[in-house]
Amino acid sequence: MADRRTDSSPLLTAPAEHTGKSRTLMTSMSDHRDLRRELETLTTEAFRPELSEIDRLPTLEIARLMNAEDTTVPAAVARCLPEIAAAIDAVAARMARGGRLVYAGAGTAGRLGVLDASECPPTFATDPGQVVGLIAGGPEAMVTSVEGAEDSAELAREDLDALALTADDTVVGVSASGRTPYAIGAVEHARRLGALTVGLACNAGSALAAAAEHGIEVVVGPELLTGSTRLKAGTAQKLVLNMLSTITMIRLGKTYGNLMVDVRASNDKLRARSRRIVALATGAGDEEIERALAATDGEVKPAVLTILAGLDGPTAARLLRESGGHLRAALAAATG
Numbered sequence: 633m634a635d636r637r638t639d640s641s642p643l644l645t646a647p648a649e650h651t652g653k654s655r656t657l658m659t660s661m662s663d664h665r666d667l668r669r670e671l672e673t674l675t676t677e678a679f680r681p682e683l684s685e686i687d688r689l690p691t692l693e694i695a696r697l698m699n700a701e702d703t704t705v706p707a708a709v710a711r712c713l714p715e716i717a718a719a720i721d722a723v724a725a726r727m728a729r730g731g732r733l734v735y736a737g738a739g740t741a742g743r744l745g746v747l748d749a750s751e752c753p754p755t756f757a758t759d760p761g762q763v764v765g766l767i768a769g770g771p772e773a774m775v776t777s778v779e780g781a782e783d784s785a786e787l788a789r790e791d792l793d794a795l796a797l798t799a800d801d802t803v804v805g806v807s808a809s810g811r812t813p814y815a816i817g818a819v820e821h822a823r824r825l826g827a828l829t830v831g832l833a834c835n836a837g838s839a840l841a842a843a844a845e846h847g848i849e850v851v852v853g854p855e856l857l858t859g860s861t862r863l864k865a866g867t868a869q870k871l872v873l874n875m876l877s878t879i880t881m882i883r884l885g886k887t888y889g890n891l892m893v894d895v896r897a898s899n900d901k902l903r904a905r906s907r908r909i910v911a912l913a914t915g916a917g918d919e920e921i922e923r924a925l926a927a928t929d930g931e932v933k934p935a936v937l938t939i940l941a942g943l944d945g946p947t948a949a950r951l952l953r954e955s956g957g958h959l960r961a962a963l964a965a966a967t968g
Contacts, residue, residue, distance in 0.1 A: 732802070
């Protein structure tokens with residue numbers, strides 16, 4: 633009997649360990665089942681049985697189907713224009729006080745935010761830190777999947793805290809599903825800090841839009857490939873981000889009409905574009921354009937002002953500073 637108790641003692645501990653593993657497995661399975669049920673309620677995750685044999689179609693027919701799907705995206709964005717415009721006006725007001733525009737997302741959504749942010753310095757001469765793209769998992773996640781990063785609201789809080797967020801900043805959470813913890817965590821944390829918040833999602837009734845002051849839900853419907861939100865949802869997000877940054881910059885005086893007068897001429901193409909912009913804005917000839925750009929260190933906006941108002945470079949620069957960078961206002965001050 634003694635030997636049996638001794639021999640069986642390891643067996644007495646084994647079921648406890650096994651039970652612990654079973655509970656962990658059962659919890660994990662339960663979590664997965666809950667998430668699966670949640671995903672099944674999302675329009676962006678819906679299965680389309682009519683496309684279940686798309687892989688058997690000729691390539692041209694698949695391309696036609698995909699193109700037809702893409703044509704529906706602008707109409708979905710159009711339905712959200714009032715919400716988009718309201719968000720832009722709020723963003724522009726904050727940025728006019730020196731605030732920053734910060735995008736926060738995971739996966740495709742995060743990459744689109746980083747892309748939009750990275751295009752602002754050469755297009756509008758913004759400071760590198762004025763429009764910021766945060767992606768769950770950091771820069772590495774731009775090209776490689778960082779497992780689990782999108783599930784961490786804490787990571788979003790850490791990323792925002794590293795920016796020393798202020799009440800003049802705006803945080804735009806971007807998530808096709810509208811349930812991504814990283815995007816929701818970013819918006820919730822930013823709102824607690826007093827920053828303006830925008831939630832961009834592609835499902836109605838999303839937690840992300842509900843968490844933000846400005847909710848934008850562009851419902852594009854089920855994807856061609858079930859759940860592949862890099863397709864229509866990604867296109868919709870790109871269109872909305874284009875609007876957020878571009879129209880905000882227009883409101884901030886970064887353009888003159890539809891001309892990019894704040895373009896940063898950092899390569900040969902942009903230097904040629906700078907000269908063309910000055911020509912379109914003023915109607916001046918090549919020699920006058922070269923003199924104006926030389927007098928303004930190659931900056932387009934003051935060069936246009938020197939030509940249109942007959943000013944020297946320093947006076948043009950001063951009037952632009954006094955007008956908050958708005959060329960029309962500076963021109964009115966010089967000629968009024």
